[in-house]
Amino acid sequence: MLIGYARVSKGDDQSDALQLRALKEAGCDRIFTEAMSGGRWDRPELHRLIDQLRPGDVVMVWKLDRLSRSLKDLLHLIDRITRAEAGFRSLTEAIETTSPAGRMLMHMIGSFAEFERAMIQERTTAGLASARAEGRIGGRRKKLDAAKRREIAESVLSGRKTGAEMARVYDVSPPTVSRIVAEYQTALTAGGS
Incomplete structure (x- = not known):
């Protein structure tokens, strides 16, 4: 079954009409819609969708950022979809996990994300060491002298x-x-x- 997920940010004057039309034209049998920030984890419709996945289903989104704004969260969600033995497809970016080439691309994106996290951690550690060498200590200042x-x-x-x-x-x-x-x-x- 092709299952769509459409999301707009809450409070914006956005419409999900374009997403819904694209998902229907792509053949989605069912579409979950939500009006919440993509940076939040407590999106009930997204969790309902993932909980109802069966082997062979394919989750479709109009664009990757409709599923998540964070690459780390996006990879986590796709991993949950994969563990349910379902596939994933983004219509705009033409990214999918239903073929060997699509799975390879997702692994490459995950590798870049892991590399980026390691580089950030390395720079942070070096910055903290440099600050300590200059006599600056991080953390909140003591409230009491x-x-x-x-x-x-x-x-x-x-x-x-x-x-x-x-x-x-x-x-x-x-x-x-x-x-x-x-x-x-x-x-x-x-x-x-």
């Missing part, structure tokens, strides 16, 4: 205030206060040894 952290720890340890009270005073969570107190105690113990 050393003096405030010391005041929290000493107030809680002396019994003047509870951890919950200090959390409210400095607008932090109680686990943050517990962590500050534990770090302070560790520092005192290490300094006293």
Whole structure:
């Protein structure tokens, strides 16, 4: 069975008429339509379509970006379709997985995506190492300076205030206060040894 999937972004003044016409002309027996962003995973019609696939079915879309905006997500969806022993075809780009040549093309696209992810990871790692060498440390800045952290720890340890009270005073969570107190105690113990 040929099964179509048409999607327009929610909130846009887009129409799915062009997609529906193309999918009907291509011979789709059933068409699932949706008005949601292609970057979202919680698309109920897409999941209904995939859940109902049977061996030999072919999922058709007008363009690849109707199925997903992310190459990684696109490959994941096509993998799910393939695991259901179904095929995939994009009408505009003439990409399909129903022939050996089409499957080879999808593997090549997947290889390029994997290469791109590896290159991004390599550049990120090099950038972080360079920043550390220059004395810059990533992550969010601490909300509390050393003096405030010391005041929290000493107030809680002396019994003047509870951890919950200090959390409210400095607008932090109680686990943050517990962590500050534990770090302070560790520092005192290490300094006293």
